Amino acid sequence: xxxxxxxxxxxxxxxxxxxxxxxxxxxxxxxxxxxxxxxxxxxxxxxxxxxxxxxxxxxxxxxxxxxxxxxxxxxxxxxxxxxx
Amino acid sequence: xxxxxxxxxxxxxxxxxxxxxxxxxxxxxxxxxxxxxxxxxxxxxxxxxxxxxxxxxxxxxxxxxxxxxxxxxxxxxxxxxxxxxxxxxxxxxxxxxxxxxxxxxxxxxxxxxxxxxxxxxxxxxxxxxxxxxxxxxxxxxxxxxxxxxxxxxxxxxxxxxxxxxxxxxxxxxxxxxxxxxxxxxxxxxxxxxxxxxxxxx
Numbered sequence: 001x002x003x004x005x006x007x008x009x010x011x012x013x014x015x016x017x018x019x020x021x022x023x024x025x026x027x028x029x030x031x032x033x034x035x036x037x038x039x040x041x042x043x044x045x046x047x048x049x050x051x052x053x054x055x056x057x058x059x060x061x062x063x064x065x066x067x068x069x070x071x072x073x074x075x076x077x078x079x080x081x082x083x084x
Numbered sequence: 085x086x087x088x089x090x091x092x093x094x095x096x097x098x099x100x101x102x103x104x105x106x107x108x109x110x111x112x113x114x115x116x117x118x119x120x121x122x123x124x125x126x127x128x129x130x131x132x133x134x135x136x137x138x139x140x141x142x143x144x145x146x147x148x149x150x151x152x153x154x155x156x157x158x159x160x161x162x163x164x165x166x167x168x169x170x171x172x173x174x175x176x177x178x179x180x181x182x183x184x185x186x187x188x189x190x191x192x193x194x195x196x197x198x199x200x201x202x203x204x205x206x207x208x209x210x211x212x213x214x215x216x217x218x219x220x221x222x223x224x225x226x227x228x229x230x231x232x233x234x235x236x237x238x239x240x241x242x243x244x245x246x247x248x249x250x251x252x253x254x255x256x257x258x259x260x261x262x263x264x265x266x267x268x269x270x271x272x273x274x275x276x277x278x279x280x281x282x283x284x285x
Contacts, residue, residue: 009182010178013261014258041183044269047276051272052218052233060111068110069103072139076139
């Protein structure tokens with residue numbers, strides 16, 4: 001059995017993301033049935049992505065909005081004044 | 085007024101038209117920058133530079149892509165340029181992420197072990213503190229891995245698109261994405277260990 005886990009680790013993302021060929025999926029699932037550590041690995045890899053996605057609130061900070069407006073106006077005026 | 089008309093006006097010097105074009109994209113660009121930078125300060129620099137570059141190059145925009153896609157590309161290039169200057173370490177090879185005792189544990193005790201119920205991720209993400217921990221761990225990844233991970237799993241782009249954006253082969257993009265995911269799993273293992281009540285590394 002030694003070496004089995006290392007054979008599967010390279011395909012785990014494809015397996016978890018549903019991008020692996022069915023025969024390889026079956027092989028991984030057979031292995032998962034007998035290897036607790038790999039089941040934990042698969043579960044925690046799934047949760048890693050879930051945790052990284054959850055709870056994101058990405059609004060532009062109000063101070064940046066104000067700063068940005070004056071900065072961009074200045075650059076805009078420099079650019080188009082040159083053209084006149 | 086449609087995007088094409090706004091672009092023509094902006095290219096003729098109409099600042100209001102330019103503002104309308106960027107207003108629709110500001111939050112998206114900031115969100116991308118924040119994910120890639122990991123800190124608000126660096127994200128703000130990327131956003132500013134992105135829009136300044138958009139002004140500098142507005143005459144060259146030919147409408148071959150949507151305006152938002154053009155801005156997105158500028159932001160990605162800007163983030164890469166900003167982090168390319170910092171010293172980068174490399175991640176471990178994929179096989180080294182296997183737990184040390186991994187090869188000796190087959191078939192032992194799995195009947196008695198119950199996987200943690202992860203169905204409600206909000207339960208463990210109820211504090212802003214945890215969000216900060218996770219963002220800090222993403223920010224610690226070497227940039228090429230961070231970029232691949234963020235594009236694939238937070239921006240939810242297909243591997244093919246990640247490969248195109250990062251100018252890598254699909255195989256290389258896949259490897260970066262997996263190594264980043266394994267490294268983050270390791271970094272977050274203390275959170276998982278609390279739930280499993282056992283070591284997961």
